[in-house]
Amino acid sequence: MKMVVEKGFGGASAILIARDAGVSTGYFYRHYKGKKEMVNSLLQDVYQEMYVKFEELNSQGLTFSEITENMIRNFIELANANPVKIKFLYVLTHDYSFVVAPSIKENIFQLLIQLKNLGHKSGELDQEINEDDLYQILIMNVLQTINLTFRKQKTKNSFKSQATKHLIYLTGKTLQ
Numbered sequence: 001m002k003m004v005v006e007k008g009f010g011g012a013s014a015i016l017i018a019r020d021a022g023v024s025t026g027y028f029y030r031h032y033k034g035k036k037e038m039v040n041s042l043l044q045d046v047y048q049e050m051y052v053k054f055e056e057l058n059s060q061g062l063t064f065s066e067i068t069e070n071m072i073r074n075f076i077e078l079a080n081a082n083p084v085k086i087k088f089l090y091v092l093t094h095d096y097s098f099v100v101a102p103s104i105k106e107n108i109f110q111l112l113i114q115l116k117n118l119g120h121k122s123g124e125l126d127q128e129i130n131e132d133d134l135y136q137i138l139i140m141n142v143l144q145t146i147n148l149t150f151r152k153q154k155t156k157n158s159f160k161s162q163a164t165k166h167l168i169y170l171t172g173k174t175l176q
Contacts, residue, residue, distance in 0.1 A: 001042055001088040008091060009039060009098040040101040043092060046085055047104055050074065054111050064119035068175065069168050072142055076159045076167075079146045087150070090143045108135070125175055137174050142167065 003012040003020050014035045018028040032038040053074050057067045079086040092098050112131040115138075119125025129137075145167050149159055 001084050004039060004042075005084055005087040005091055009035075009095045014038075036099075039092070039098065040104060042088070043100065044104050046089060047108060049078070051107060051111055054115070058114065058118075064115065064122050064124040065172065067115065067118070068138060068171065071138060072168050072171060073164065075142050075146065076164050079150075080158050083150065086143065086146055090147045093140060093143060108139075112138075119175070129175060137171060141171070141174075 003017045006012070007016070012035065014028055014032075015025050017035065017038065018025045021028075028038070032041065050071070054067070054071065057070050062070070075086070092100070109131055112134045116125065116129065116131050116134055119129075120127055145163075146159055149163055
């Protein structure tokens with residue numbers, strides 16, 4: 001992840017990734033067909049964490065608003081605990097040379113469709129908002145806000161409580 005964050009998808013070659021991981025290039029290619037497969041594998045792991053968290057929240061019978069707030073808090077907790085993972089997501093979502101594997105994209109959008117249906121059914125989500133809008137608001141906007149906050153900091157990357165509350169407030173206003 002670190003090489004992709006530092007150099008972007010296009011600049012992080014398999015050789016650099018293997019070297020940074022302390023393994024030979026041959027070892028790398030025994031496990032992955034190439035850089036794209038390896039990066040998609042890492043991306044799948046990160047999004048799987050989100051999906052498991054969503055399923056956990058959804059099974060608790062929480063409202064649309066409660067789930068979205070918890071998902072934002074989960075992103076922020078991940079950013080504070082492991083900034084490289086959030087920066088990895090940010091870099092990949094903004095790198096036009098990277099194509100997300102169809103299975104990952106499908107899983108993300110299945111989650112967003114479930115969330116959209118819950119919000120529409122409860123009346124908490126504007127009927128005009130679709131899963132593409134939710135992707136922009138709940139994933140892209142949150143990643144962008146975290147990234148901008150981290151860029152402004154000169155020391156350790158951390159997202160403060162007040163910033164979290166404000167992001168949840170803005171997201172809630174956008175979705176109504």
